[in-house]
Amino acid sequence: MAAVRACAMAELVEGKPLAFEVGGTQVALVRQGAEVFAIRDECSHAAIALSEGDVESCEIECWLHGSTFSLRTGEALNLPATEPVPVYPVTVEGDDVLVDVAHPS
Amino acid sequence: MADANPHPTGTASRDNVAAAVETGDVVLSHLHPQGSFEPADHAVPTGLEEIWRFTPLKRLRGLHDDATLTGDAYTVQVDADPAVTAGSVGADDPARGSSGYVPADRISARAWAETDRLFSVVIPREAVVDKPTTISLKGLDAEKAGAGHVVITAEPFSRSTVVLDYSGSATWVDNVEIVLGDGAQLTFLSVQDWDDDAVHVTSQHASIGRDAALRHVAVTFGGDLVRFSASCDYTGPGGEIDMLGLYFADAGQHLEHRLFVDHDAPHTRSNVDYKGALQGQGAHTVWIGNILIRKVAEGIETYESNRNLVLTDGARADSVPNLEIETGEIHGAGHASTTGRFDDEQLFYLRSRGIAEDEARRLVVHGFFADIIRKIGIPEVQERLLASVEAELSTTVGLPVAT
Numbered sequence: 001m002a003a004v005r006a007c008a009m010a011e012l013v014e015g016k017p018l019a020f021e022v023g024g025t026q027v028a029l030v031r032q033g034a035e036v037f038a039i040r041d042e043c044s045h046a047a048i049a050l051s052e053g054d055v056e057s058c059e060i061e062c063w064l065h066g067s068t069f070s071l072r073t074g075e076a077l078n079l080p081a082t083e084p085v086p087v088y089p090v091t092v093e094g095d096d097v098l099v100d101v102a103h104p105s
Numbered sequence: 106m107a108d109a110n111p112h113p114t115g116t117a118s119r120d121n122v123a124a125a126v127e128t129g130d131v132v133l134s135h136l137h138p139q140g141s142f143e144p145a146d147h148a149v150p151t152g153l154e155e156i157w158r159f160t161p162l163k164r165l166r167g168l169h170d171d172a173t174l175t176g177d178a179y180t181v182q183v184d185a186d187p188a189v190t191a192g193s194v195g196a197d198d199p200a201r202g203s204s205g206y207v208p209a210d211r212i213s214a215r216a217w218a219e220t221d222r223l224f225s226v227v228i229p230r231e232a233v234v235d236k237p238t239t240i241s242l243k244g245l246d247a248e249k250a251g252a253g254h255v256v257i258t259a260e261p262f263s264r265s266t267v268v269l270d271y272s273g274s275a276t277w278v279d280n281v282e283i284v285l286g287d288g289a290q291l292t293f294l295s296v297q298d299w300d301d302d303a304v305h306v307t308s309q310h311a312s313i314g315r316d317a318a319l320r321h322v323a324v325t326f327g328g329d330l331v332r333f334s335a336s337c338d339y340t341g342p343g344g345e346i347d348m349l350g351l352y353f354a355d356a357g358q359h360l361e362h363r364l365f366v367d368h369d370a371p372h373t374r375s376n377v378d379y380k381g382a383l384q385g386q387g388a389h390t391v392w393i394g395n396i397l398i399r400k401v402a403e404g405i406e407t408y409e410s411n412r413n414l415v416l417t418d419g420a421r422a423d424s425v426p427n428l429e430i431e432t433g434e435i436h437g438a439g440h441a442s443t444t445g446r447f448d449d450e451q452l453f454y455l456r457s458r459g460i461a462e463d464e465a466r467r468l469v470v471h472g473f474f475a476d477i478i479r480k481i482g483i484p485e486v487q488e489r490l491l492a493s494v495e496a497e498l499s500t501t502v503g504l505p506v507a508t
Contacts, residue, residue, distance in 0.1 A: 047152065047161060064153070 003091055003098035010095060012036065017060060019051035025101040027088065030055050030071055037071035038088040038099045044069075045081035074105070134397045134429055137336070137365050140207035144218055147211035156210060159391040159423055161359055164330045166250060166276050166304055168212050174219040176249030179275060181224070185238040189265070190227040200225045200256040204282035206310035209334070213308040216252040216278040223254040226267055230286070234265040237294075237483060244275020247302045253279035257293065261286035261314065266483060267293050272327070274300040281309040285317035287341060292320040294486060298493070299327035301358075306332045313373075315341025322481055323379075325352040325360050326493055334363040339370035348377040350392075351477050351490065353497045354420065356385025363393040364409070368402035377409035380477050382470060383420035384497075392442075395427040398435060406436040413444040414473050467498060 006020045012031035019041050020027050026041035028051035041051050043062040053063045059077060061068045067081035074087040086104035090097060133139055136155065141147065150157040150169050157169075166172055185191045194200070201223050208214035226238055240255070257267050269281065285291055297305060305328050311319055325331050337346050346366065354360045366375040381390050394409040413422035426440035447469060455465035471494065478490050 046158065 002102075003089070003100040005096045006038070006099045007097050008095050009036070009092060009097055012097070015055050017051040017053065017055055019049060020099075022099045023101045027099055027101065028060070029090075029097065029099070030060065032058060032071070036090045036092060036097055038090045039069065039071060039074060040086045040088075040104070042085070043067060043081060044076065044083040044085050050085065134365070134367065134395065136393075136395045136427055136429070137209060137367075137397070140209040140214070142208060142214060142217055144211060144214040147208075147214050150211065156363075159393075160332055160361060161330065164304065164359065165306070168215075168250060168276065168278055168304065168306055172250050174215060174250050174252040174278060176246070176251035176276070178246035178249045179242055179244045179251060179273070179277070182241040182243075183239070184241075185226070186234045186236040188229060188232050188234055189238050190225070190229070191238060191240070192225065193222050194225045196221045196223060198223060198225060200227075200258060200282075201254065202282070203256065203258065204284045204310050204312040205338070206280065206282055206308075206312075206336075208280070209308065209336070212278050212306045213280055213334070216254070216280050216308070219252045220254040220280075223256055226255070226257045228259045228263040228265045228289075228291070230260040231262045232260075232265065233263070237266040237268050239268045239270060241270040241272070242277075244271075244273035244277060244299070244303060247274045247276050247304070250276035250278070253277070254281075255279065256282045256284070257291070258284045259286060259289040259291040259317075262288040264290040265292075267291065268486070269293070269295045270298065271296060271305065272298045272300070274302050276304045278306045279308075281307060283309065283311040283319065283321070285311065285313045285319055285344075287314040287317060289314060289317045291318075292322070292482065294322040294324065294481070294483070295333075297323070297325040297328055297331050297333065299331070301327065301329060303328040304330045307334065309333075309335040311335075311337040311346065313337060313339045313344035313346060316343035318345040320347045320349065320482070323348075323350040323352075323362060324490060325350075325362070326497065328358065328360070330359045332361045332363070334365075336365035336367065337375070338367040339373045342370050342372045344370065345374045346376070347480070348375070348379075349477055349480055350379030350381075351474060352379070352381040352390060353494065354381065354383045354388040354390045355497065356419075357387045359389045359391075361391035361393075363391075365395045366397070366407065366409075368396065368398045368405045368407065371402055372404040373402065374405065375407045375409075378477060378480075379411045380414075380474060381412070381422065382414045382416055382473070382497075383422055384416040386419035388420040389423075390421075391423045393425050393427070394440065395429065396438065396440070397429045398431055398438060400431045403432055403434040404436055405438075407438045408440065410441040411443075412473070414470065415444065415446050416470070470494065470498060
């Protein structure tokens with residue numbers, strides 16, 4: 001499956017994660033300036049929605065236990081999570097934000 | 106100021122102690138608080154509650170919220186000895202609620218409220234029935250959620266076996282009550298052999314009479330999500346329960362077992378022993394064991410154990426044994442939990458005896474489960490379970506079927 005439109009660029013708020021369903025996958029989208037990041041909307045530790053957490057300097061924090069994940073790589077940056085969360089390629093075409101959930105990295 | 110309390114801190118600590126120990130008639134388990142028949146009394150779970158935090162609520166198809174439970178896409182077959190009464194009766198039958206069960210969570214309360222019939226099995230007083238009574242429920246459509254209620258009554262001094270066999274494709278919630286009269290002996294087996302798309306939430310409660318003995322066996326192989334809660338309490342001294350369990354989770358399956366033994370009578374015995382294997386990406390098992398030893402339960406003996414064998418990467422086993430002890434005047438209490446992968450030394454030993462690696466792995470898994478399977482004591486069931494373990498191993502681990 002190729003990249004699918006998730007939302008309009010105008011819907012996204014700088015530094016504030018929002019939850020979307022893209023092709024059956026729950027995805028949190030975060031806008032940082034001109035860039036948009038897509039990460040699976042579930043912490044790898046206790047199944048909490050990451051879109052409910054805070055974003056700071058390209059890291060998203062799970063609000064329940066405080067693990068942070070890199071928005072670029074999905075890597076878990078501190079405990080208690082140890083496993084990465086999938087991140088998905090995002091392309092912006094005009095005002096459309098396209099997410100390719102079939103190719104996580 | 107004459108009536109001011111000169112020892113305010115003394116009063117506070119006395120209150121604290123009184124709150125922590127059983128001083129009144131009612132003591133609540135910390136993990137299993139007082140239930141309610143009224144669904145509205147149970148808040149819709151958010152996933153953060155202690156009793157729900159391991160369960161993926163998104164995969165429950167709204168059962169925990171307000172999904173309709175009126176589906177009838179299932180068939181029921183009964184195979185019973187003529188001495189045993191088995192059939193559907195109205196909800197006004199006195200069997201309903203005879204175990205003293207009160208729904209402990211929202212799904213159980215909803216199943217209770219939505220069922221207007223119940224399936225009743227009665228083993229008459231002093232009857233010794235060799236033939237197992239088998240109730241087979243086959244789901245036909247996972248799109249239509251349904252609810253059920255089963256009551257098994259083993260009258261005093263009877264001896265028998267009852268098998269509840271779930272299969273097919275379903276979204277199913279039910280309550281199962283098991284009532285043992287004084288001196289009754291019952292082996293009860295619940296087999297969750299669902300298709301891959303089934304979601305099943307069951308709450309089973311046993312009430313054990315004086316000197317009665319229940320062997321309660323849970324076998325869970327199939328289903329996308331199975332949440333199996335079983336509890337028991339005693340109506341007199343000398344009662345015994347053995348809770349045995351066997352589960353095998355494949356990629357993507359969530360199999361959860363929650364056990365609770367409420368020792369509310371003296372000189373009772375319980376033994377909980379569950380074993381599970383996991384294989385494949387996203388295979389997830391949860392085992393929560395809890396034993397409450399009330400203050401009246403002097404001279405009891407209990408042990409609970411859970412062992413998990415993780416066969417491949419990507420699987421996750423959660424295992425939490427609990428003990429809540431209100432009296433020290435007991436014979437014994439303990440618990441154990443292990444989660445691990447293949448023991449390299451066992452494999453090395455087998456290979457050093459000339460056994461090929463595939464065969465050695467199979468032997469280790471068989472040995473792991475055989476320990477539980479041989480305690481079930483019903484030959485045809487034991488053979489079927491060994492065959493199921495064999496089939497699981499050949500599909501996902503890729504071990505060829507034994508010749």
